[in-house]
Amino acid sequence: MPDTVFDEDTLAAASEAMGEEEERPLTFAELGVPGPLVRVLAADDKKTAFPIQADTLPDSLAGRDILGRGRTGSGKTLAFSIPLVARLGEVDANEYENMSQFRHEVDRVKQAHAKERRADDFVPHPRGLVLAPTRELANQINDVLMPLAQIYGINTTTVYGGVRYARQIRDLQAGADIVVACPGRLEDLIEQGALTLDKVEVAVIDEADEMADMGFLPPVKRLLGQISFDAQIMLFSATLDHGVDEVVETFLSDPKVHSVDSATATVDEMTHHVFKTTQGNRHELVRTLASGKGRRILFTRTKFQTQKLAKDLTQNGIPAAELHGNLSQNQRDRNLAAFNSGDVNVMVATDVAARGIDVSGVELVVQVEPPEDPKSFLHRSGRTARAGHSGDVVTIILPNQRRRTRRMMREAGLTVEPIDVTPDSPEVLELVGEVAEPVFGWTLEQSQPVGNPRRRKNGKGGADGERSGRPNRSGGRNKDRGKDKGGKPFKSERKDRRDRDQREERNDSAKKFEPKKNRAERRAAKFEGRDNREFEAREHRWEHPEIQEERREQHEEKRNNKRREKYTRLHEQQRSDNEQRETTNKRRNDGDYGNTDNRRKPGKKKSGQLAKRQGAPSKKQRKSEARAERRYDDDRRSKGKKYDERSSDAKRYDRHTEVKRGGRGERHDKHAGQSRHRHANIRKAPFRTR
Structure with missing residues (x-):
């Protein structure tokens, strides 16, 4: 066979073509990604791999421990999500001729696992674990994992703080095969017995350097210590400082290091x-x-x-x-x-x-x-x-x-x-x-109604639960949710729809900025369309403030008259009480207890209560008063005072006055009369009308 001779231009063109072929990005199928996952990635317009994905996928799909180092935004999430799902998938797509048979076998495996979960001694045991430092990152990872895992019938869930335990425990018991978690809440659930990590086959630690900065490395070490020693571990970090290297040396077995970009590498774009x-x-x-x-x-x-x-x-x-x-x-x-x-x-x-x-x-x-x-x-x-x-x-x-x-x-x-x-x-x-x-x-309420958007059906995150925060396990029953047996929405659902319509109307009105109305314009808008006497009267009073002033003066005059009558009546009552009190005091001084007809007649005895009611003292009272008079006279004689020749009634009145008012109780003192009137308990009117 004769030798073929190529000129220099032909060789240069061939070399350039070979160079372009070498620089051409590899497809996921060429990297060994299973066919079902390639179909899901292609549906999301992901056909070729980024450098870190092309570098790590052959080793991670083979089951080796991975230490990935790359800058942020380089595609690390998909680099560990693909091998995580591919290794946990229990159905080999290469054994079936078409996707229909593959999906049928996936459904059969899911039913077998559902029967296992119905056992009384069932304890949730996920087979895949992803640790992330923040809640937002955990949700982002779950969003990437969700469509990949669903094609293999694998359920995923997120576990982090700031939300209730009940939903997370319910998802674990429902059979979550992959758990994307923050270390703190995951440790709490393990201590409560909500799950165990004994069955974990693949574990991923994402943003390990950030976990070190946030102080999460101690719980990460404790969690990795509960995983089987033969489990595959993939660790992704921008740097290996602050103790990350210690985690690599302790838990990763002969890891394959892939460093696409350094931590300080800048992006050309x-x-x-x-x-x-x-x-x-x-x-x-x-x-x-x-x-x-x-x-x-x-x-x-x-x-x-x-x-x-x-x-x-x-x-x-x-x-x-x-x-x-x-x-x-x-x-x-x-x-x-x-x-x-x-x-x-x-x-x-x-x-x-x-x-x-x-x-x-x-x-x-x-x-x-x-x-x-x-x-x-x-x-x-x-x-x-x-x-x-x-x-x-x-x-x-x-x-x-x-x-x-x-x-x-x-x-x-x-x-x-x-x-x-x-x-x-x-x-x-x-x-x-x-x-x-x-x-x-x-x-915010105008664009995002109250509620978790990650769990909202047909939300922005995906359709019918796909590519959203968690899968839709209702089996098509969501179409009747919020309705009664007759198919009519509940009252709460109708109220939500009405509120939503009102919010949309407010949104339309708020699109164009309008200056704030003054008081008169707001009142006119408030009563617009009303045709009644009350509205006309209020508008008339608003236009004529002198009417309001006149009514205010009439009201004040009426109120003052009532107050004046009240205090006049009170003053008259007080004056009548003073006169009656003076008459009573005078009778006591004179020894006259009232009408002489009511006095006890000889030969007739009356009860003590009747005698007391008519003013006459009883026998026991008279004896007590006699003893008090003797003590009173003895006291006066011991002080060198003149013997008091007043009647017993006058002396008794002075004693009562002394006890009641704190005075001396002597009528013949120089200032006795003045002190009695000065300390008298008399209610005085606030002001005099005359």
């Missing part, structure tokens, strides 16, 4: 900007950067700054959701759902959102204040330019923050020269792009 401004212009600069149509995340340092900035932007016509540690899990999910769905384009967050938020299409990240360390700077910046997309990162600094920011960025491997800007600078307006229309009166 990411552009960094450092804007230097003054304290007075910073707030207006932030508002300008947040006013564009694209999605953007604004990072602050404290929770209070996050709340204040989100409120300020919303009041200025820029709807903004907030994300920080003071929110409940339900509020976090609602805010993230509003940002994911595009109801709001601005998210104001603390560093709690620096990891775990994977929202596609984030064009701009604004660091309202520079972070404390280069690691936080890189993770904040990693919210944009993800999965091959481009993005910009703006760091706003004040003059006194320039030196510290330059040092921090140098440690992060960046060299960016600060630019002095104002809110109207061309560099700022170029990043803003097209300005969005202002929306006044926006609230």
